[in-house]
Amino acid sequence: MQIKLQKVVPVPLKDKIELRNSDVWNVEQTFSSNDWVKIKAPSGTGKTTLIHILYKLRFDFSGTIFWDNENCINITENKLAQYRQQKMSVIFQDLRLFQNLTAQENIELNRVLQKPYYESSVIQSMAEQLGVAHVLQQRAGLCSYGEQQRICIIRALVQPFEILLMDEPFSHLDNNNISIAANLIAEECKKRNAGFVLTDLDEDTHFNYTQKISL
Amino acid sequence: MLFTLFKKIIKTSAGRTKFVLAFVGLSVALLLILSAIQIHANFNQLLYGKNNSDSTANFLVINKEVNNNTVNATVLSNETLQEIKQQPYIEAVGIISAGRFKASIESLIKSFPFYTDIAFESVQDDFIDVSSKDWKWNEEANFIPMIIPNMFLDIYNFQFSMSQGYPQITPESLKMMNFKVNLYDVNGNIKSYIGRIVGFSDRISSVLVPQSFMDWANKNFGNATTTNPGRVVIKTKDPGNPALVKFLKEKGLTTDADKTRFSKYRQIVNVVVNISWITGVVMLLFALLIFTLFIQLTVASCKDEIQLLITLGASPQQLKAYLMKQFFPSNIVITVIALIVVSVLQFLMFKVLQQQNIFLSPFISLYTLLISIVVLIVLWWVNHSTIKKYIAGK
Numbered sequence: 001m002q003i004k005l006q007k008v009v010p011v012p013l014k015d016k017i018e019l020r021n022s023d024v025w026n027v028e029q030t031f032s033s034n035d036w037v038k039i040k041a042p043s044g045t046g047k048t049t050l051i052h053i054l055y056k057l058r059f060d061f062s063g064t065i066f067w068d069n070e071n072c073i074n075i076t077e078n079k080l081a082q083y084r085q086q087k088m089s090v091i092f093q094d095l096r097l098f099q100n101l102t103a104q105e106n107i108e109l110n111r112v113l114q115k116p117y118y119e120s121s122v123i124q125s126m127a128e129q130l131g132v133a134h135v136l137q138q139r140a141g142l143c144s145y146g147e148q149q150r151i152c153i154i155r156a157l158v159q160p161f162e163i164l165l166m167d168e169p170f171s172h173l174d175n176n177n178i179s180i181a182a183n184l185i186a187e188e189c190k191k192r193n194a195g196f197v198l199t200d201l202d203e204d205t206h207f208n209y210t211q212k213i214s215l
Numbered sequence: 216m217l218f219t220l221f222k223k224i225i226k227t228s229a230g231r232t233k234f235v236l237a238f239v240g241l242s243v244a245l246l247l248i249l250s251a252i253q254i255h256a257n258f259n260q261l262l263y264g265k266n267n268s269d270s271t272a273n274f275l276v277i278n279k280e281v282n283n284n285t286v287n288a289t290v291l292s293n294e295t296l297q298e299i300k301q302q303p304y305i306e307a308v309g310i311i312s313a314g315r316f317k318a319s320i321e322s323l324i325k326s327f328p329f330y331t332d333i334a335f336e337s338v339q340d341d342f343i344d345v346s347s348k349d350w351k352w353n354e355e356a357n358f359i360p361m362i363i364p365n366m367f368l369d370i371y372n373f374q375f376s377m378s379q380g381y382p383q384i385t386p387e388s389l390k391m392m393n394f395k396v397n398l399y400d401v402n403g404n405i406k407s408y409i410g411r412i413v414g415f416s417d418r419i420s421s422v423l424v425p426q427s428f429m430d431w432a433n434k435n436f437g438n439a440t441t442t443n444p445g446r447v448v449i450k451t452k453d454p455g456n457p458a459l460v461k462f463l464k465e466k467g468l469t470t471d472a473d474k475t476r477f478s479k480y481r482q483i484v485n486v487v488v489n490i491s492w493i494t495g496v497v498m499l500l501f502a503l504l505i506f507t508l509f510i511q512l513t514v515a516s517c518k519d520e521i522q523l524l525i526t527l528g529a530s531p532q533q534l535k536a537y538l539m540k541q542f543f544p545s546n547i548v549i550t551v552i553a554l555i556v557v558s559v560l561q562f563l564m565f566k567v568l569q570q571q572n573i574f575l576s577p578f579i580s581l582y583t584l585l586i587s588i589v590v591l592i593v594l595w596w597v598n599h600s601t602i603k604k605y606i607a608g609k
Contacts, residue, residue, distance in 0.1 A: 084528030
């Protein structure tokens with residue numbers, strides 16, 4: 001899969017963007033399944049906005065986005081669901097778990113939305129790897145932010161994808177947990193020959209990035 | 216598994232009372248509609264069915280008015296018969312053929328002696344309001360079945376027997392008696408047969424014999440001249456039709472005015488049926504509205520959850536399929552319940568009316584079944600389009 005941005009400028013950030021140079025806004029930029037991209041940017045520069053625009057959650061921008069050469073605007077609801085089930089996965093900064101479902105159910109939901117990529121037992125082994133196996137049967141709303149974030153990571157990794165979008169995916173984790181989670185993500189991306197776009201505040205060496213750009 | 220998770224996320228318990236109301240409303244509506252159709256079907260069966268001994272269908276015997284101008288000239292001309300057949304409100308015309316031979320009938324029982332000259336008439340079986348397995352005749356049979364007017368028995372029981380000191384007689388015992396029927400040919404030779412009364416008619420005031428017997432007897436005993444009939448039976452949907460009354464008057468024809476009361480009964484039934492189905496349809500519309508609102512309420516109360524499901528990649532089809540599975544089965548249950556209730560009522564009605572010699576089908580009509588399927592399709596469509604509309608808005 002390939003996501004191409006053509007002179008994209010989010011309306012709320014228009015004034016700020018015109019005053020500075022960016023590798024993403026108002027230029028041509030492409031993210032594909034071969035790229036492991038790190039986007040480093042300070043707060044308020046539109047990291048979350050970018051992830052949401054790439055995932056077709058926001059439309060308040062000028063310019064054009066192409067998904068596999070098709071104008072994103074023209075993609076129908078059914079095709080959008082297909083993309084999100086088969087080609088794109090996402091880890092939101094604001095986590096977005098169903099608070100009333102257990103951690104296990106939250107992950108299971110994303111596993112069975114399409115023809116399952118993994119057996120249900122993979123959830124357990126991933127949870128053990130990330131140290132959240134003990135909260136799997138707990139309601140997501142009762143888990144700590146760190147636990148919830150790891151649940152979100154597992155949720156994103158149990159489905160098929162070609163591009164993984166990550167919006168500050170480690171913001172609630174300590175260094176040790178970050179490195180374990182990053183290893184799991186790298187492993188899963190390699191397994192699928194998938195690329196990713198990761199946004200964060202700081203420099204890091206969690207992955208072998210193919211591209212580091214700034215907003 | 217997916218739907219189990221959906222069920223935990225999309226709570227349909229919001230507005231449970233509204234759902235129960237809609238459920239009850241829809242049940243009553245369907246019951247009214249299906250009953251109305253079933254009553255209509257039953258009524259049609261009574262009107263046009265051929266196996267009812269006391270049919271409410273409207274058959275009228277018509278003949279020329281006998282007055283000073285028409286005495287001995289009451290035969291209906293070919294033109295008049297043709298004109299009667301051509302009237303749009305007359306569905307069928309049955310020729311009443313009169314016997315062209317002399318006949319007499321006498322009792323074979325000493326305690327009940329009588330002898331009388333008699334004349335027969337016959338009409339196609341479709342026009343006779345009595346059904347009896349004995350109502351058949353062929354040349355080999357020595358037995359002649361007869362249908363006499365109810366009125367004859369009344370005259371005997373309430374006038375004749377009282378004044379002559381004879382015992383009264385029930386229809387059943389009269390049916391069991393054999394009579395001697397004598398037929399006289401043109402030369403005065405007598406041939407005797409056994410005759411028996413197989414039924415009593417309210418419709419045709421005449422001693423009726425099977426058409427096949429009449430044809431045979433006219434050929435063998437009657438004079439050769441054929442004449443037009445003096446009376447015909449007509450079948451009409453509405454004997455109170457002013458056009459029919461006007462036509463009869465113009466042609467100098469008369470009929471049994473009392474028959475018009477049947478049309479009054481029928482009009483009352485029609486009004487009841489119409490009120491029933493119109494109320495049913497109105498209730499159905501309200502029930503559909505409540506169902507629609509219920510679906511809207513459910514989707515609105517789970518707006519955020521549905522939004523997140525779509526964000527995660529749930530397709531509109533998956534959500535639609537799930538919501539249909541939540542809402543539509545109750546509609547099927549309601550329809551089945553309504554059909555069962557109507558079927559039970561129909562069976563009870565069949566049992567009750569059977570005792571009064573009115574024969575209805577013990578099962579519901581095909582139309583009732585078809586309409587319930589149509590209503591189910593409408594319900595499916597309303598559910599489906601409502602869900603589609605509100606899911607698409609997310």
